[in-house]
Amino acid sequence: MAELKRVIESCRKCDLWKTRTNTVFGSGNFNARLAFIGEAPGRDEDLQGKPFVGRAGMLLERLLKTIGIKRDEVFIGNVLKCRPPNNRTPSSFEVSQCEPYLVAQLQLIRPRLIVCLGLTAAKTLLKVEYTLGQFRQNMFKYHGIDVLVTYHPAAVLRNPNLEKFIREDFEKIKRLYSES
Secondary structure (H helix, E strand, O other), X not given: OHHHHHHHHOOOOOHHHHOOOOOOOOEEOOOOOEEEEEOOOOHHHHHHOOOOOOHHHHHHHHHHHHOOOOHHHOEEEEOOOOOOHHHXXXXXXXXXXXXXXXXXXXXXXXXXXXXXXOHHHHHHHHOOXXXXXXXXXXXXXXXXXXXXXXXXXXXXXXXXXHXXXXXXXXXXXXXXXXHO
């Protein structure tokens, strides 16, 4: 894992390295049964070099707490390891350059359940063009690993009407996690 982190820190495959403060490798338990994958680091994450440390991260921690899971029990990462300027949606080229790093992380961690937070993570791992509603209605497999898709916490912060749906999804996560 340390070698992969060094490779990511020196990455220059796309132009995001020019504007990053830090790469954001991911954090938590590298032997976790449960992995959360988001889209890309935001401003706070770029400054601290850790994923989900801003408002979306605080919401994610609260959601974890409601289902009795501690943040340090899980792995939390993103598809992209560098922040896109102004938190814009990552380009397909940027995703394609970072995806091998995410794949390597998941191969090393070997979680039993992956939760994709938002469309970018879901489309990157699952390679299907569904709406978030379609993703939420189904369970998927990624190299034999169960995958559940829910809203990104940042989307819930922008649209509080989504909170009831993400809470429903976290109840599913609780059940699946206890079965894994």
